[in-house]
Amino acid sequence: MSSDVCTNSENHKKPFPKLCVKGINDGKPTCPICYSREQEKPIIESENERWNDYKDNEKKVAFEKESLIADIAIKNARFENYRPTSEEAQANAEKAVKALKDFLEGAKFNLLLVGNCGAGKTHLAYSIGKELQIKNKEVIFITMSELVRKIKSTFNKDSALTEDDIIRRLVEVEFLILDDLGAELGALNSNDKATRFINTILFSIFDGRQGKATIVTMNLSSERIEEAYDERIVSRLLGNRVSIVFKETKDFRRRKIEF
Structure with a gap:
């Protein structure tokens, strides 16, 4: 094959004649396609970098x-301003940091933070979310009561969003933190079951997020979860899970009240 023909198959499938063009490669025979690709490289790399930053x-x-x-x-x-009030709370903070590390290393599982009100579940869940955000991870934190309110607002005929829009977004996001699951059931000592509306929402979210990382805080025991929600939701929530449980830790928000 003549040296005046370029055979670089990465840039063109067939051999392409080299040309002598004044001002390009000192006038030596040069493949115009390969030359053009070389000139485009820094531009493409710069645009890719800008896109990745965006x-x-x-x-x-x-x-x-x-x-x-x-x-x-x-x-x-x-994590820096979390103030554990018991050995259990300290141990659970360390478990939360471990879960964060696992998430950053690519692990996918449901992280359940379970315990009484004020034990620090939401504080730790949000702290995990913030650290994930700092590491350029996509995170959405949503309180269960606010989710229900937001979805109900889509029933207004003037709403720009639909229920499907909201659920789709929560399914596709890299990390979802669902805070205070069970609050929609009412009093903790009640035997109420989730409504069909709630079951439909939760099933759509947990079913769609199988194989993804989801963080859930709640006051419910596993027995109460099984009583309240559809078995398909229970299966997806409790499957592939890591649990951080507060059994002894008191409400840290009341620790300074003296009367």
Whole structure:
């Protein structure tokens, strides 16, 4: 094959004649296709870098823009300002850090933080979410009561969103934190079951998120979960799970009250 013919199959399938063009490669025979690709490389790399930066920023923004939080004070929660009030709470904080590390290494599982109100479940869950966000992970934190309210608002004929839009987003997000599951059932000592509406929402979310990382905080025991929710939801929630359970830790928000 003549040296005046380019056979670089990465840039063109068939041999292509080299040309002598003034101002290009000192006028030596050069393949115009290969030369053009070489000139485009820095531009493409720069655009790819800009696109990746844009996507990373989109992921970070999701945690701030798309989360629905009932108690905005939780936005200040960090591992650094978590104050364990018992040995159990300290051990559970360490378990939460371990779960975060596993998530960052690519593990996919349901992380359940279970226990009484005020034990620190939401603080730890939000802290995990914040650290994931810092590492350019896409995270949405949503309180169960706010999720129900948001979905019901789509029933308004003027709503720009639909129920499917909301559920689809919660299914596709990389990390979902669902806070205070069970609050929609009412009093903790009641035997109420979830409504068909709630069961439909939760099944759609947990079924769609199989094989993804989901963090759930709740006050419910496994027995209460089985009583309250459809068995298909129970199967998906309790399957492939890691549990962090608060049995002894008191409500840390009341520890300074003296009367």
